[in-house]
Ligand code: HEM
């Protein structure tokens with residue numbers, strides 16, 4: 001179905017998956033642990049493990065849904081480099097988020113089986129921390145790219161973001177970027 005937008009907006013399902021997952025991610029960050037000793041509380045350990053599995057399932061479902069429907073709203077005449085960069089950042093975000101949960105599951109699995117410290121635990125904690133920090137950088141880059149598209153008024157922002165819509169071209173001179 002064509003609209004008067006420059007590019008066809010993402011579907012309601014795609015927007016729900018995108019913004020719904022942002023809430024899941026923020027919720028996960030609010031319940032982050034400060035130190036491994038907190039896992040001594042067995043019910044907390046169990047909750048963390050269950051949450052990490054749910055997080056992975058939702059992430060995977062979203063990935064499959066987007067890949068099999070419409071991974072990007074970028075139009076066909078987008079330069080190859082831009083298309084490639086967007087694809088790399090999108091896939092890296094999926095990989096980084098999955099790694100947070102998988103390394104969390106490894107930490108929990110080690111703790112559960114009595115390996116509460118040592119080289120393996122240190123390595124899992126390091127991977128967990130690197131994955132978390134990488135996700136921050138990738139998401140920051142992603143948001144900067146989204147803002148760049150909003151400035152270009154090419155419709156990509158409007159295709160996914162329901163608020164603070166791109167100003168129409170009549171509202172001002174179109175920047176030459
Ligand atoms: C946890 C935070 C976020 C993650 C993990 C994320 C991830 C993604 C991914 C993977 C895509 C590609 C489509 C898909 O597979 O769903 C996408 C598309 C998009 N995201 Fe985000 N996003 C996040 C937050 C945001 C925010 C805060 C904004 C804007 C302020 C934004 C703007 C967009 C836009 C405009 C698209 C469409 C790009 C296109 O059609 O090529 N995202 N996002």
Ligand code: HEM
Pocket residue numbers: 028029032033034035036037039045048049051052055100101103104105107108109125128129132133
């Ligand atoms: C999707 C699921 C998860 C998310 C989003 C997440 C997120 C985080 C974040 C943001 C931190 C702080 C990292 C930092 O200080 O730089 C953290 C630390 C930690 N997480 Fe997770 N986590 C998840 C799953 C798990 C699971 C399943 C476990 C174990 C059962 C776990 C155990 C820990 C521990 C022990 C720390 C403290 C590490 C330290 O001592 O520095 N996490 N997590």
